[in-house]
Amino acid sequence: MSRRKFKFWGWGYADEQVPADERARLTAHVAKRFAVDGFGAETPPPTVAEIALRPSRIRAPGSLSDLLGDDPEDRLIHSYGKSYPDSVRAFARHFPEPPDLVARPRNEAELIAVLDFADSIRAAVVPFGGGSSVVGGVEPAVTQDYAGVITLNMQRLDRVLEVDPVSRSARIQAGVLGPDLESQLRPHGLTLRHFPQSFAFSTLGGWIATRSGGHFATVCTHIDDLVESVRVVTPRDVSESRRLPGSGAGPSPDRLFIGSEGILGVITEAWMRLQRRPQFRAGTAVRFTDWHRAVDAIRMLAQSGLYPSNCRIIDAEEATMTRAGDGSAHVLVLAFENADHPVDAWMARALEIVAEHGGDWNRDAASAADGHRSGESGAWRDAFLRAPYYREVLTANGIMYDTFETAITWERFHELHARVIDATRRAIRDVTGREGSVSCRFTHVYPDGPAPYFSFYALPRRGAELQQWREIKEAASEALLAAGGTITHHHAVGRDHRPWYDRQRPEAFATVLRAAKRALDPNALLNPGVLVDPE
Ligand SMILES: Cc1cc2nc3c(=O)[nH]c(=O)nc-3n(C[C@H](O)[C@H](O)[C@H](O)COP(=O)(O)OP(=O)(O)OC[C@H]3O[C@@H](n4cnc5c(N)ncnc54)[C@H](O)[C@@H]3O)c2cc1C
Structure with missing residues (x-):
């Protein structure tokens, strides 16, 4: 398994690193959109030597010394997730709260030993998967009540242990x-x-x-739909649910831990x-000049029983920013796939639906199995795959780029869309003193509503990026909730969405969640500040 740093x-x-020519193309594209000549000096990425790291406040006992380490680079890797504010703070060489130790257990017994040690010295423990959180979920920022923080990196537990080909699960x-x-499942055709x-x-x-x-x-x-049973080590006990295709036996024990x-x-x-690997594919890009008609078309698709694997409307602004279009049309990336039978009939019916709503597409290329790799679909796909790497180029050039997402029922979508776009644009203008770019696409569509995903670019004042981002984020989040x-x-x-999550969830549910936390983690070791406050 992969062990690269x-x-x-x-x-x-x-x-x-993003190659120099790709960096130049990206910054030139954004400069053109903002009608500026350039962005001034690019901030070089930080080096480990540049960062004065707070000394570790806790020491690993000899018995755990091969599981727990305080290597400076490792502590830096576990200091932040991958959000825009994380990127800004990293480029500012600002790492005030690194974990004191990083643990890498190889099995449950070692994991339990780490939890016991943390409990014995009153250290907080932050579980860490890949660290790709964009909501402050892995940030070891805890109050003075804790002696320190141990980040629990799970990547040594990396095996597919059993495959059941009959029920198709693992x-x-x-x-x-x-x-x-995926590479461990591939030999099984799953x-x-x-x-x-x-x-x-x-x-x-x-x-x-x-x-x-x-x-x-x-x-x-969501991953929820794919979980058959789950095993969890809590500070109190081990919980393992039964493998079942479905169950009506009271509230679901899996649902307690999924999303916890x-x-x-x-x-x-x-x-x-698991599923068999798809053999049959069809994909194309459909252009719409009218946003409302495009949304109607997608609602019809979502309610048609066709279930496309990709059904992403990308508005004209996002198409421009990602170079998937020239801004003259909204682009629907539409695709079907299946492991058992051809999907051409599904695609044909979907194209009838989009045509009824003013959609247009390249008739010669429609339904091609590799349609998602060519034309506007291909351009958008390339931008989608490279986007995570581009943050380091954008932040280094002082460009704010962030995304946020939601879901809403169809009958309220247009109002939400208008309010959120307006609030975000206004906040960017008020906070940075110039127009930004705010765009929308759908990531998922359900029969009763879409999951709209918003992206924005702005040019903040250098040195004030965090404060300006916070103001824009607050305006957008308030608009989401109000709509x-x-x-x-x-x-x-994580930690970043707490103010709005606290207002969104029913109070009775919050009471139960706090009670579950007390019962399973009585000393509040695990991830303090996420979802609930430590008591
Ligand atoms: C470029 C980019 C693209 C993204 N795209 C998507 C996307 O398409 N869909 C999406 O849903 N999200 C997306 N995210 C967000 C992020 O990748 C997801 O939240 C992802 O599920 C986090 O997985 P991770 O292993 O990196 O977890 P981490 O970031 O390490 O942790 C996330 C949270 O889960 C907890 N945690 C981690 N492992 C465990 C464990 N074994 N037991 C208990 N708790 C644990 C952590 O304490 C933390 O609270 C994206 C993020 C980035 C940066």
């Missing part, structure tokens, strides 16, 4: 990264078919802990539902 200040491995350790997971954009640097346990959303637009959108963001226990393994949306459809709550 992660970059501590950005996306990817430490030895990966028992998988939680620390496995996406590519390693796939988990869960591909978040962060796939390469996120883990099964992280996906379950955050209720991640995969790349596929319909049916099994590391506050109730550490997910160590799960039985996951009836959720503060997150799949990015999770």
Whole structure:
């Protein structure tokens, strides 16, 4: 399994950089959009030597010395997730709260030993999968009540332990990264078919802990749908649910831990539902000049029973920013796939629906099996795959780029869309003194509503990026909540979404969640500040 070192200040491995020509193309494109000549001096990425790291406040006992380490680079790697504010602070060489120690257990016994040690010295423990959180979920920022923080890196638990080809499921350790997971399933002709954009640097346990959303637009959108049973080590006990295809036996024990963001226990393994690898594919890009008609077309598709694997409308602004279009049309990336039978009939019916709503596409290329790799679909796909790496170029050039996402029922979508775009644009203008770019696409579509995903670019004042980002983020989040949306459809709550999550959830549910926390983690060791406050 992969053991390359992660970059501590950005996306990817430490030895990966965006090549100079690609950086130049990207900054030139953004400069053109903002009608500026350039962005001034690019901030070089930080080096380990430049950062004066706070000395570790705790020491590993001899018995755990091969599990717990305080290597400076390792502590830096575990200091932040991968959000815009994380990137700004990394480029500012600002790492005031690194974990004191990083633990890498190889099995449950070692993991329990780490939890026991943390409990004995009153250290907080932050479970860490790939560290791709964009909501402050892995940040070791805790109050003075704790003696220090141990970050629990799960990546040594990286095996597919059993495959059941009859029921088509597998028992998988939680620390496995996406590519390693799929490479272990491939010889069995099976796939988990869960591909978040962060796939390469996120883990099964992280996906379950955050209720991640995969790349596929319909049916099994969230990891929740793929979990057959889950095993969790809590500070109190070990919880393991039965493998069942479904169960009506009271509230679901799995649902207690799916989405628990590391506050109730550490997910160590799960039985996951698998699928055969798809053999049949069809894909194309459909252009719409009218946004409302495009949304109607997608609603019809979502309610048609066709269930496309990709059904992503990208508005004209996002098409421009990602170079998937010239801004003259909204682009629907539409695709079907199946392991059992051809999907041409599905595509043909979908194209009838979009045609009824003014959609237009290249008739010669329609339904090609590799349609998602060419034309506007291909351009957007390339931008999507490279986007995580581009943050380091954008931040280094003083460009603010961030995304946020939600879900809403269809009848309220247009109002939410208008309010959120307006509030975000206004906040960018008020805060930075110039117009920004705010765009929308759908990541997932359900029969009763879409999951809209917003991206924005702005040019903040150098040195004031964090404050200006916070003001824009607050305006956007307030608009989301006021329009009836959720503060997150799949990015999770972490520390950053707490103010809005606290207002969104029913108070009775908050009471139960706090009680569950007290029962399973009585000394509040795990991930303090995420989802609930430590008592
Ligand atoms: C470029 C980019 C693209 C992204 N795209 C998507 C996307 O398409 N869909 C999506 O849903 N999200 C996306 N995200 C967000 C992020 O990747 C997801 O939240 C992902 O599920 C986190 O997995 P991870 O292994 O990196 O977890 P981490 O970031 O390490 O942890 C996330 C949270 O889960 C907890 N945790 C981790 N492992 C465990 C465990 N074994 N047991 C208990 N708690 C645990 C942590 O304490 C933390 O609270 C994206 C992020 C980035 C930076």
